[in-house]
Amino acid sequence: MISFAAAGVKVTKLVVQSVSDESNESSTEPVKTREVFNQLTDEILAKGITKHSCIISLGGGVVNNMCGLLAATLYRGIPLIHITTTTMGAFDAAIDFKQAVNHPLGKNLLGAYYPASKIVIDPEAFRPLSSRHSLNRPSSFRP
Known part of the structure; x- marks a missing residue:
């Protein structure tokens, strides 16, 4: 297996910071805003993204939504x-x-319909989740 760099692929990591929610658990929902979306857009463009680039989201629902909207809007859609x-x-x-992303007037008001090119789901990644998060699943799923 070769590294991204050896394959000629440039990888840039951007982090969506989490904050503590009302239950004192880590959450990214409070940063699912147009302001954070605009900051990420500016940062991605400044780092040299092109129409041939790909966005890879590594995280939960908020990160998936944020990255999905970025992919949908940059260059009118990238993988x-x-x-x-x-x-x-x-x-x-x-x-x-x-x-x-959310707007001050409501949840998920700014968005697009845009499917992912690929989706990776590994149930082993769910094992360390708190009980609060592990209950966020269909009853037929057991990791």
């Missing part, structure tokens, strides 16, 4: 790969075509 790490991401955000 998108979701590698989901939460049950909400696996059973909702990653497999859904709806990519959106």
Whole structure:
């Protein structure tokens, strides 16, 4: 197996910061905003993304939504790969075509319908999740 660099692929990591929610658990929902979307857009463009680039989301539902909207809007659409790490991401955000961010007037008001080119779901990634997050799944799924 060769590395991305050896294959001539440039990889740039951007991080969507999480904050503590009302239950004192880590959450990215509060940063699912147009302001953060605009900051990420500016950062991605400044790093030299092209119409031949690909966005890979590694995270849960909010990260999947944010990256999906970025992929849908940059250059009118570039390839998108979701590698989901939460049950909400696996059973909702990653497999859904709806990519959106929140607006002060409501949830998911700014968005697009844009399918991922590829989706990676590994149930082993769900094992370390808190019980709160592991309950976010269909009753027929047991990791």
